[in-house]
Amino acid sequence: MSELRLMKGNEALAEAAIRAGADAYFGYPITPQSEVIEYLMTERPEERTGMVVLQAESEVAAINMVYGAAGTGKKVMTSSSSPGISLKMEGISYLAGAELPALIVNVVRGGPGLGTIQPSQADYYQAVKGGGHGDYHMYVLAPASVQEMADFVSDGFEMAFKYRTPVMILSDGLIGQMMEKVVLKDEQKRLTDEEVAERYGDWATTGKKDRERNIITSLYLEPERMEQRVRRLMKKYERMEQEDMRYETIFCDDAEYLIVAYGSSARIAQKTVELARKKGIRAGLLRPITLFPFPTKPLNKLADQVKGVLSVEMNAGQMIDDVRLAIEHKVPAEHFGRTGGIIHTPEEILEALEQKIVKDGSIRHHTTREPSLL
């Protein structure tokens, strides 16, 4: 039986983890995501499903506990906020290199440095362009509601095991702290070692018995073997784009102007679209749900239809790079966003759209292409 509840984003995520049959959570508290570990400790999931919840001595310890547990084929997760995620980056690179499934949640706060505890989206680059060292990516989900904070836990685990990759849920203080109604899925049983092997392959270190031994490592001293591993990773990322890229469009059918925004900015920008349409500006919204893989193709297609694109992010301009790459300079693209933990209002975004993109209908074309190709 599914269940309807009024919950904070962070609490919904924690409850969803228990219900998704997660085997373990390792974490260390930090605002604005401490409700995750608080909720898990209060719920005593070791009595409900047998799930282990452990507060590590640091973020670094927590991510390495994740590495160890993931190597045994367990569904394992950690969560933190920006400065804590930076500490986990070495471990995340190792998870990607060793091809281990894991779920990492970042409830982003303003930075750089210790920054502020207020919401921000300034960790976009870190989440989608690496963060840790080496040629790797995470599959990155960006929830825009409390419901998605819950849903993306099981979706994230599914992707983590399908691709044997670290998956990140990139949320922020606004989605983590607000309460909305949420429909919770039924509680699933945790998988046995045999069930994991049957569903996802027999790669985990579960005890050798009669088979060849499995080795979990990211160290390959022969360059040829290391390159093979990198190529395998790149193949995975191509497949992710073909099979599991996700996005949503709102009011895009007849849109003349396009806003691209994810997570909490997408929620705020949706109101901007409503306000714009009341003023006679035909605005639409493309919301990337996965930030990696990025919805490059749908965005490129929309650029044939609209006159300009505004990338709205609570940062100084990060996703705008991917937006510009996707639209190949077909139309102008600009960035708007507040930083430092300040949340932009729907009205501020509308003003930016009017000033930077609509400009009383006269659009600046700074494309080098022949008009016939547009």
Place this chain on the structure above:
Amino acid sequence: MTQEMIIAGFGGQGVLSMGKILAYAGMLQGEEVCWMPSYGPEMRGGTANVTVILSDDRISSPYLKVYDTAIILNQQSMDKFENAVKPGGILIYDPNGIVSHPTRKDIRIFRVDGYKLATEMGNRKVFNMILLGAFLKIRPVVTIKNVLKGLKESLPERYHHLLPLNEEAITKGMENVFPYDVEKALTAEHV
């Protein structure tokens, strides 16, 4: 219908829980609900506010610049949010501790002596329920039955004996909310 409101006052006045009870009651009525607190290092004494949105449609922005209704419980919040009420919207406030009263003529303003009434009832903690009652008298967005259900869900069981007192406070608020005449108040000041 969408109702976008802000409840603002000091931490410890029950601002966040008043919002939570409203959101819960809205959910029980099958509405979409959103409760978005200002969160910060301050717990008690600092300013606290919460945005509550009830809608029969998918809710877009949880973060707003203007509101249909503002419930204002201290001077700092009056300074910040009087001008954030949409023209034609509603401002409800408790005059206790307010030195600059609202002056806008394009909104409907109501007063309820919440702090005084709560003191008379012998339990200052029901202050927020008096304000909630006043709000529901002006804008009956949720039924009292669902509010009481919401209260029961959000109060730990050891406080359930206080439910009748809270219900009484809601009724007190409904009976003691009065329109505030800006014109009259401004003239009186000049006399």
